Amino acid sequence: MTQSYHHGALRQALLDAAETILDRDGIEALTLRAAAREAGVSHGAPAHHFRDITGLLTELAAMGFLRLRDALQEASDETDDPAGYVPALGRAYVGFARAHPGIFLLMFRSERLDWSAPSLDLAGPAAFAFLLKEERGDDVAGYAADMPDLVRATTRWSLVHGLATLVVDGRLSAMTQMIPHADLDVLIETVLAKGLAP
Amino acid sequence: MTQSYHHGALRQALLDAAETILDRDGIEALTLRAAAREAGVSHGAPAHHFRDITGLLTELAAMGFLRLRDALQEASDETDDPAGYVPALGRAYVGFARAHPGIFLLMFRSERLDWSAPSLDLAGPAAFAFLLKEERGDDVAGYAADMPDLVRATTRWSLVHGLATLVVDGRLSAMTQMIPHADLDVLIETVLAKGLAP
DNA sequence: GAGACTATCTTGACGGTGTCTAGATTGATG
DNA sequence: CATCAATCTAGACACCGTCAAGATAGTCTC
Numbered sequence: 001m002t003q004s005y006h007h008g009a010l011r012q013a014l015l016d017a018a019e020t021i022l023d024r025d026g027i028e029a030l031t032l033r034a035a036a037r038e039a040g041v042s043h044g045a046p047a048h049h050f051r052d053i054t055g056l057l058t059e060l061a062a063m064g065f066l067r068l069r070d071a072l073q074e075a076s077d078e079t080d081d082p083a084g085y086v087p088a089l090g091r092a093y094v095g096f097a098r099a100h101p102g103i104f105l106l107m108f109r110s111e112r113l114d115w116s117a118p119s120l121d122l123a124g125p126a127a128f129a130f131l132l133k134e135e136r137g138d139d140v141a142g143y144a145a146d147m148p149d150l151v152r153a154t155t156r157w158s159l160v161h162g163l164a165t166l167v168v169d170g171r172l173s174a175m176t177q178m179i180p181h182a183d184l185d186v187l188i189e190t191v192l193a194k195g196l197a198p
Numbered sequence: 199m200t201q202s203y204h205h206g207a208l209r210q211a212l213l214d215a216a217e218t219i220l221d222r223d224g225i226e227a228l229t230l231r232a233a234a235r236e237a238g239v240s241h242g243a244p245a246h247h248f249r250d251i252t253g254l255l256t257e258l259a260a261m262g263f264l265r266l267r268d269a270l271q272e273a274s275d276e277t278d279d280p281a282g283y284v285p286a287l288g289r290a291y292v293g294f295a296r297a298h299p300g301i302f303l304l305m306f307r308s309e310r311l312d313w314s315a316p317s318l319d320l321a322g323p324a325a326f327a328f329l330l331k332e333e334r335g336d337d338v339a340g341y342a343a344d345m346p347d348l349v350r351a352t353t354r355w356s357l358v359h360g361l362a363t364l365v366v367d368g369r370l371s372a373m374t375q376m377i378p379h380a381d382l383d384v385l386i387e388t389v390l391a392k393g394l395a396p
Numbered sequence: 397g398a399g400a401c402t403a404t405c406t407t408g409a410c411g412g413t414g415t416c417t418a419g420a421t422t423g424a425t426g
Numbered sequence: 427c428a429t430c431a432a433t434c435t436a437g438a439c440a441c442c443g444t445c446a447a448g449a450t451a452g453t454c455t456c
Contacts, residue, residue: 006422006433028309031413042435110367111226145377154385155393162360169308179343187352195353204404204451230443240406251443
């Protein structure tokens with residue numbers, strides 16, 4: 001807390017402030033001025049660290065993709081059974097979305113992101129690379145995927161991403177409420193276990 | 199074209215104007231004032247037909263869900279082979295999203311919609327009901343689904359919705375561009391055919 | 397048909413937003 | 427120590443959603 005005219009680490013402070021707002025007040029409340037207020041600086045300060053609101057959201061989304069990659073990596077490391085590898089990744093994916101709905105929604109709000117920005121262009125594919133290979137331990141970097149691989153990966157990704165999106169948007173709980181004795185957690189787990197079985 | 203003070207059918211005109219903006223300029227440009235401008239009325243006029251911007255977007259989304267239901271119904275009617283029924287629905291779902299990306303994205307922008315509004319509360323489930331039963335011809339209204347049904351429906355819905363979302367957001371084409379000879383249309387078709395096989 | 401009523405639409409205002417500019421402050425460089 | 431560039435503030439602008447007050451016109455009653 002330097003109280004000085006120059007903040008010193010405003011860029012990271014703005015990202016932290018933005019995430020705080022995202023978690024606390026939702027994606028609607030996440031504005032450039034709100035982030036500046038949260039960080040205790042004037043409304044014009046962010047311009048020196050992010051070109052515009054898209055720049056801030058893009059960096060935040062890139063951060064999210066790195067965390068998603070870490071979550072998938074962790075799930076990958078903790079899985080012993082090769083047959084349970086893909087379902088474990090799915091659980092981690094959906095779990096990430098449910099634990100951080102704000103940043104997950106932001107990560108796929110493409111009209112407010114700049115996918116040509118280097119940080120996002122690197123962080124995005126890094127997270128998805130996990131879905132390409134079935135057996136864990138294979139290094140995905142430099143792996144030359146063919147069409148069947150791409151089909152398998154896309155199928156998995158679609159299932160997992162669709163499930164996560166529907167849950168976070170509240171569409172799935174709206175569905176389970178129409179059916180007695182339907183539990184959301186059980187439904188998610190069953191869909192992942194059966195839908196991602198080898 | 200009455201040119202009079204009273205429009206006469208402003209409510210529908212505003213919905214049409216909103217859809218025009220959505221298709222032409224994207225979801226970012228769709229504002230209440232822009233819709234009023236497009237319809238040729240003052241910025242305060244919409245308030246008498248929609249409570250607020252959420253009201254307009256909710257009605258527009260409800261319209262989208264009705265059209266999605268019609269598209270699924272049409273695909274259902276045109277399918278002769280029972281085995282190809284579910285993939286046909288999937289093709290219709292993804293096709294709808296690709297043909298009308300703006301309204302599709304809006305339909306699942308839950309933070310700007312009011313799902314407690316009667317129109318949306320009716321139109322939403324009406325579209326999804328198609329995914330509940332496998333054999334076509336069954337009346338889905340009043341059908342008492344059990345847990346295995348819900349699991350099957352959710353699995354299909356997740357796969358199809360995830361695929362549509364990833365395509366519309368541009369994530370999938372970013373992936374195919376990294377792999378030589380990968381065609382987006384072929385990929386989508388293959389994922390649908392293999393992933394939704396009975 | 398005339399008057400009253402009500403729904404519809406316009407206009408202006410308010411606080412909020414993103415972005416631009418000019419100016420103040422400060423750390424770093426030579 | 428002087429200069430300079432980077433950082434931050436403050437003010438302005440156009441746009442946004444929403445509210446209140448007033449103008450207009452269709453409708454209903456007598």
